Amino acid sequence: MKTLYIDTSSDYLYSGIVINDKLVSSIKKKYEKDLSKEALPQVIELFNKANIIPKDLDKIIVVNGPGSFTGIRIGITIAKTIAWALNINITPISGLTAMAISCNTNTYKMPLIDARRGYVYGAIYDKDNNEVIEDSHINLQNLLNKSKDLDNVTVITNNDIDINLKKENYNPDILKIVNYFEKSDGVNPHLVNPIYLKKTEAEEKAGL
Amino acid sequence: MKDIYILGIESSCDETSCSIVKNGREELSTSTSSQIDIHENFGGVVPEIASREHVKNITLVIEDCLKKANMKIDDVTAISITYGPGLIGSLLVGMQAAKTLSYIYNKPLVPVHHIAGHIYANSLVEELKFPLIALVVSGGHTELIKMKDHFNFEKLGGTLDDAIGECYDKVARVMGLPYPGGPKLDKLSKEGKPTYKLPIPLNDDSYNFSFSGLKSAVINLNHNEEQKGKEINKADLAASFQKVAVTSIVSKTKKALKDYNINNLIVAGGVAANSGLREALIDMCKENNIHLSIPPLKYCTDNAAMIAAAGYYAYKLGRRADYHLNSLSTTSLQ
Numbered sequence: 001m002k003t004l005y006i007d008t009s010s011d012y013l014y015s016g017i018v019i020n021d022k023l024v025s026s027i028k029k030k031y032e033k034d035l036s037k038e039a040l041p042q043v044i045e046l047f048n049k050a051n052i053i054p055k056d057l058d059k060i061i062v063v064n065g066p067g068s069f070t071g072i073r074i075g076i077t078i079a080k081t082i083a084w085a086l087n088i089n090i091t092p093i094s095g096l097t098a099m100a101i102s103c104n105t106n107t108y109k110m111p112l113i114d115a116r117r118g119y120v121y122g123a124i125y126d127k128d129n130n131e132v133i134e135d136s137h138i139n140l141q142n143l144l145n146k147s148k149d150l151d152n153v154t155v156i157t158n159n160d161i162d163i164n165l166k167k168e169n170y171n172p173d174i175l176k177i178v179n180y181f182e183k184s185d186g187v188n189p190h191l192v193n194p195i196y197l198k199k200t201e202a203e204e205k206a207g208l
Numbered sequence: 209m210k211d212i213y214i215l216g217i218e219s220s221c222d223e224t225s226c227s228i229v230k231n232g233r234e235e236l237s238t239s240t241s242s243q244i245d246i247h248e249n250f251g252g253v254v255p256e257i258a259s260r261e262h263v264k265n266i267t268l269v270i271e272d273c274l275k276k277a278n279m280k281i282d283d284v285t286a287i288s289i290t291y292g293p294g295l296i297g298s299l300l301v302g303m304q305a306a307k308t309l310s311y312i313y314n315k316p317l318v319p320v321h322h323i324a325g326h327i328y329a330n331s332l333v334e335e336l337k338f339p340l341i342a343l344v345v346s347g348g349h350t351e352l353i354k355m356k357d358h359f360n361f362e363k364l365g366g367t368l369d370d371a372i373g374e375c376y377d378k379v380a381r382v383m384g385l386p387y388p389g390g391p392k393l394d395k396l397s398k399e400g401k402p403t404y405k406l407p408i409p410l411n412d413d414s415y416n417f418s419f420s421g422l423k424s425a426v427i428n429l430n431h432n433e434e435q436k437g438k439e440i441n442k443a444d445l446a447a448s449f450q451k452v453a454v455t456s457i458v459s460k461t462k463k464a465l466k467d468y469n470i471n472n473l474i475v476a477g478g479v480a481a482n483s484g485l486r487e488a489l490i491d492m493c494k495e496n497n498i499h500l501s502i503p504p505l506k507y508c509t510d511n512a513a514m515i516a517a518a519g520y521y522a523y524k525l526g527r528r529a530d531y532h533l534n535s536l537s538t539t540s541l542q
Contacts, residue, residue: 036534036535041530044311069297074300076263077301077308084270085308085313193264200254200257202254
């Protein structure tokens with residue numbers, strides 16, 4: 001079983017290839033602006049290091065949101081094009097779920113991505129990564145209010161968010177994420193689209 | 209000689225498009241997903257919405273295009289892609305798809321400038337004859353370009369402010385015509401007479417254009433008549449505006465042809481679909497014995513056939529890009 005994992009939902013490119021339960025090549029690198037330029041060459045590098053070609057792949061897992069709209073579109077377009085060319089399915093997953101899965105803790109988990117102006121993309125998962133509060137574009141204070149009856153919450157984030165809870169930096173455990181979605185059959189690549197969780201300003205203004 | 213098939217991808221604004229063109233001249237198939245209906249709700253293209261639509265449609269148009277041509281990507285010679293200029297969020301969707309296809313199928317990647325694409329839309333009609341003057345008129349461009357040979361571009365002049373298509377859309381909006389207003393303004397102008405006096409813009413010795421003054425003149429006229437309680441005859445205003453705008457473009461084009469002693473004119477870009485401009489250019493070229501090429505309407509607006517056609521000549525010239533190719537929102541024609 002050969003799986004390609006791609007997450008471009010933040011300033012980081014997190015990508016890796018898992019072959020038979022082993023992470024054979026991976027990258028975790030921050031890109032300020034050049035993600036559009038660098039994403040594909042870096043993925044190609046992963047194939048080369050893993051000594052396989054795209055046609056060997058059985059499965060692609062891609063983070064379809066939430067986070068940077070542009071970033072997500074880059075990762076999803078690469079994933080869709082590879083999967084379409086190879087006639088294989090894609091398993092689209094939430095980046096917040098990926099964050100929860102990667103965090104080894106016995107507490108509740110609150111993955112957060114800064115969405116500016118006091119808002120975050122956030123969710124709450126229990127220790128077994130079951131959703132307690134679904135992925136939302138939400139005012140941080142509102143999310144904290146919703147979580148106040150839960151004791152022992154760990155925040156997972158790579159952003160500088162001022163919050164009075166135990167915090168962990170997000171360091172994706174690609175092998176664990178891939179294994180978590182082992183049984184997923186995925187969907188036709190044509191149907192894979194970003195989950196923005198937020199309408200565009202134009203749509204909000206127009207009341208659409 | 210072996211036939212060359214180029215698969216072109218264009219996503220610089222609000223059309224996701226894929227085409228296959230044989231030997232730079234023969235369009236085998238095109239699939240385009242247009243977003244006009246979506247952006248109509250907002251009175252103009254909303255970049256974020258455009259990007260979202262491109263992601264939804266990109267693999268669908270590629271598949272549809274291949275199906276129509278009854279071809280596989282293995283059968284194409286190279287992949288050409290619009291790298292700019294345009295809306296950056298839109299451009300990069302086509303870019304990622306093109307780069308990925310190029311990698312998976314091991315096909316050369318040929319970068320194409322969007323305006324070069326508009327110019328080469330003409331090669332889908334007839335072979336380009338050099339030297340030529342290219343008049344590029346669209347929502348983002350109003351330029352006169354001299355070409356001595358393939359991909360040899362010398363910009364003679366351009367708009368100093370608004371592009372002609374932009375000016376049409378803005379004037380149309382003031383006149384209460386729905387988006388996209390340019391074509392509707394063109395249609396309305398045929399029902400009227402050019403009775404309103406408007407200033408001829410930038411009537412000088414350069415090859416440059418200026419349309420913001422003309423736009424302001426129409427807005428002021430509209431406003432003044434309203435204040436006087438007079439009703440504007442919209443058809444007449446449209447005809448007056450069209451006459452001045454077209455006269456400005458045609459006279460500068462004529463000057464360029466004359467000054468450089470060039471007998472070939474090609475027209476490119478969305479405003480090449482404007483009936484008033486087409487008629488005036490046909491007349492001017494007849495009078496001056498100029499060979500004129502204007503692409504049919506379907507090649508005037510954004511489409512991937514023009515990117516594949518331009519891609520063919522770029523490919524023949526050895527133009528290639530590697531997988532680091534990036535999209536550029538602004539970039540000069542080359």
